[in-house]
Amino acid sequence: MKREVPAVALSFFFAITLIFVSLALPGSPVLVAARQSATPADQGDAKSQPDDVKKNTLGIPFKPSQGLHIDVDLALVNVVVTDPNDRLVSGLDPDNFRVFENNVEQEIATFSSEDVPISIGVIFDCSGSMSNKLGKAREAAVQFLKTANPLDEFFLVSFNERAELTSDYTNSAQDLQGRMILTTAKGRTALFDAIYLGLSEMRGAHNAKRALLIISDGGDNHSRFGESDIKRLVKEADAQLYAIGIFDSLGYRSRTEEELNGPSLLSEITEMTGGRVFAAENLGELPDIAAKIGIELRNQYVLGYRPSNKAHDGRWRKIKIKLRAPRGLPPLSVHSKTGYYAPSH
Numbered sequence: 001m002k003r004e005v006p007a008v009a010l011s012f013f014f015a016i017t018l019i020f021v022s023l024a025l026p027g028s029p030v031l032v033a034a035r036q037s038a039t040p041a042d043q044g045d046a047k048s049q050p051d052d053v054k055k056n057t058l059g060i061p062f063k064p065s066q067g068l069h070i071d072v073d074l075a076l077v078n079v080v081v082t083d084p085n086d087r088l089v090s091g092l093d094p095d096n097f098r099v100f101e102n103n104v105e106q107e108i109a110t111f112s113s114e115d116v117p118i119s120i121g122v123i124f125d126c127s128g129s130m131s132n133k134l135g136k137a138r139e140a141a142v143q144f145l146k147t148a149n150p151l152d153e154f155f156l157v158s159f160n161e162r163a164e165l166t167s168d169y170t171n172s173a174q175d176l177q178g179r180m181i182l183t184t185a186k187g188r189t190a191l192f193d194a195i196y197l198g199l200s201e202m203r204g205a206h207n208a209k210r211a212l213l214i215i216s217d218g219g220d221n222h223s224r225f226g227e228s229d230i231k232r233l234v235k236e237a238d239a240q241l242y243a244i245g246i247f248d249s250l251g252y253r254s255r256t257e258e259e260l261n262g263p264s265l266l267s268e269i270t271e272m273t274g275g276r277v278f279a280a281e282n283l284g285e286l287p288d289i290a291a292k293i294g295i296e297l298r299n300q301y302v303l304g305y306r307p308s309n310k311a312h313d314g315r316w317r318k319i320k321i322k323l324r325a326p327r328g329l330p331p332l333s334v335h336s337k338t339g340y341y342a343p344s345h
Contacts, residue, residue, distance in 0.1 A: 077337065096326065124141065141213075153169050
């Protein structure tokens with residue numbers, strides 16, 4: 001039986017001073033089963049913080065108009081590679097990758113595929129529309145936490161018509177589970193405010209690798225922040241976003257505009273960071289999907305390069321990863337963040 005693992009992920013993060021050891025994986029490429037579909041890669045070639053967002057967070061609140069720009073020497077890009085059957089491909093070497101920034105090829109300076117500690121924020125929907133899904137959603141979160149590295153740290157943001165930091169940073173998955181049991185489903189949906197609070201809290205993270213996991217049926221009908229505000233913040237943020245979308249069947253989903261737009265909204269937000277939404281119309285699929293997302297976070301290549309463009313112009317720079325696939329392998333797909341904002345000063 002094949003061990004299924006979801007594919008695609010990417011995080012783009014920066015450090016002013018960074019010592020990074022380049023590691024090349026020995027041996028020939030290895031295929032590991034994966035479930036989710038992938039986009040084929042080219043082969044070869046601001047308002048103030050909302051009043052109803054809880055403020056007792058270690059993170060530093062920021063406005064939508066503020067950038068998260070940090071002067072950098074080394075740009076690190078997390079990459080996941082999959083085959084046509086959506087199985088993760090491991091065992092590739094640095095020579096199998098090419099990195100382009102604004103269509104200019106960059107020299108790969110570091111390479112690794114280590115499993116490193118992650119700072120993880122769980123964004124948990126407990127609005128009224130989740131009333132018949134809350135139990136399975138909790139179970140999904142538990143399965144995700146079971147894939148954790150012992151050095152990972154977590155926090156929990158729960159939301160209905162308010163976004164609240166339910167658990168501050170902890171290394172105890174059991175503590176997070178205990179807090180989740182106390183949540184009840186009621187009220188409207190302030191998804192954007194919850195993402196804002198999660199990104200704000202993430203700025204106090206202790207690990208360089210960072211991710212948010214959103215568990216929601218999608219849509220927003222009660223946030224102070226708008227969709228454009230959150231999309232801007234997500235593009236600037238130093239975190240990967242994933243989502244487990246607990247969607248009703250299409251016939252029922254069209255009852256409200258929020259339910260209709262929920263899937264596409266979550267997809268847009270996550271894909272900006274190199275993540276994506278894993279849709280589940282069958283509640284029984286939730287624990288398995290959550291576990292797959294957790295495993296995906298552990299199966300990434302990390303490519304480091306020093307941008308040839310040294311200008312501090314604050315502009316968006318596109319990133320594209322191309323593959324030189326080893327002989328004998330079928331066409332492969334690559335998943336990575338699509339870009340970043342350059343320093344502005």
